Amino acid sequence: MSKxxxxxxxxxxxGSHCCKAFSEAGWRVVVFDNFSRGWRDFxxxxxVVEGDLLSPEDLDAAFETYKPDAVAHFAAxxxxxxxxxxxxxxxxxxxxxxxxxxxxxxxxxxxxxxxSSTCATYGVPEKMPMTEDLPQRPINPxxxxxxxxxxxxDDYEVAHGIRSVKLRYFNAAGAxxxxxxxERHEPETHLIPLCIEGVLNDTFKLTIFGDDFDTRDxxxxxxxxxxxxxxxAHLKALDYLEAGGASDAFNLGTxxxxxxxxxxxxxERVTGKPVPRSVGPRRPGDPPALVASAxxxxxxxxxxxxxxxxxxxxxxxxGWHLKEIERKTAR
Ligand code: UFG
Numbered sequence: 001m002s003k004x005x006x007x008x009x010x011x012x013x014x015g016s017h018c019c020k021a022f023s024e025a026g027w028r029v030v031v032f033d034n035f036s037r038g039w040r041d042f043x044x045x046x047x048v049v050e051g052d053l054l055s056p057e058d059l060d061a062a063f064e065t066y067k068p069d070a071v072a073h074f075a076a077x078x079x080x081x082x083x084x085x086x087x088x089x090x091x092x093x094x095x096x097x098x099x100x101x102x103x104x105x106x107x108x109x110x111x112x113x114x115x116s117s118t119c120a121t122y123g124v125p126e127k128m129p130m131t132e133d134l135p136q137r138p139i140n141p142x143x144x145x146x147x148x149x150x151x152x153x154d155d156y157e158v159a160h161g162i163r164s165v166k167l168r169y170f171n172a173a174g175a176x177x178x179x180x181x182x183e184r185h186e187p188e189t190h191l192i193p194l195c196i197e198g199v200l201n202d203t204f205k206l207t208i209f210g211d212d213f214d215t216r217d218x219x220x221x222x223x224x225x226x227x228x229x230x231x232x233a234h235l236k237a238l239d240y241l242e243a244g245g246a247s248d249a250f251n252l253g254t255x256x257x258x259x260x261x262x263x264x265x266x267x268e269r270v271t272g273k274p275v276p277r278s279v280g281p282r283r284p285g286d287p288p289a290l291v292a293s294a295x296x297x298x299x300x301x302x303x304x305x306x307x308x309x310x311x312x313x314x315x316x317x318x319g320w321h322l323k324e325i326e327r328k329t330a331r
Pocket of ligand 1: 078119120142170190206221283286290
């Protein structure tokens with residue numbers, strides 16, 4: 001009989017792509033989402049419970065009904081700027097929501113969890129590429145909320161024997177190659193979808209946030225990781241916990257950095273269309289460069305990104321945007 005994974009935030013961007021991968025690998029998938037920021041049309045790969053992480057009743061009912069073998073925890077707010085303006089929202093939803101989730105797990109006897117963490121827990125890194133043992137010194141409440149959860153997870157292991165894998169994502173990007181699900185945020189703040197907006201919408205112009213960083217072309221460098229590669233890492237992490245693996249943390253990136261300007265050029269190359277843009281001031285809190293060392297995930301989880309070339313990322317992202325337009329026109 002197949003095992004069951006409860007996926008909090010399974011209606012969101014990374015969560016929905018992971019549901020697809022889990023379901024294709026034979027897991028029974030149960031999405032737990034309050035749809036405050038998730039999308040109903042992204043729930044395509046399993047059952048769904050509409051519930052809130054801050055409600056012990058909703059959680060207990062879901063654990064009672066589905067008796068999950070493991071939890072994959074994506075539900076969180078993830079806007080750096082918003083977290084600076086409204087830190088309480090982030091500590092309540094991201095940290096307290098996880099505490100409630102872990103309490104429900106402890107009560108139900110579910111002992112395995114995969115957690116969506118972030119490179120933002122490192123703050124401004126001391127060295128590149130970034131290994132997991134670098135000091136974690138977040139520079140905004142979003143990163144801090146994720147770091148708190150990493151610590152809370154360790155405490156729940158001591159108290160309740162819940163083993164965890166913390167996956168620290170670099171820049172999730174791209175879409176499911178079949179165009180069914182993709183990157184949709186409201187509002188959209190991420191670079192690649194905004195470049196595509198520039199290609200598709202005559203009235204939109206991208207602002208490049210600073211070209212005076214100490215990098216090869218003056219724009220920020222990030223490590224863009226294809227969302228389907230991320231999904232594969234989650235699947236491998238589930239297998240790892242199922243096999244009795246010890247709690248651990250892994251960076252999920254490619255090891256290759258790409259500058260903002262290089263992304264803009266790649267979007268123009270892949271789509272064959274110009275990305276209208278201008279250079280504006282730096283965005284507060286943007287580190288000049290964030291590039292992962294992906295060695296630990298390769299060694300321990302046997303994970304290597306295979307879809308993460310920048311052109312492939314953009315090709316799938318663009319493909320999804322075109323299909324979205326088709327779907328909207330057909331409605
Ligand atoms: N950028 C622009 N113009 C835009 C949007 C982004 O120049 O309109 C630049 C940013 O300054 C940055 C790069 O493009 O240098 C990537 O920006 P994104 O907003 O796409 O992604 P971030 O690197 O800011 O954010 C990602 C995750 C966050 C996480 C953060 C950690 O989306 O959840 O990495 O640094 F917190």
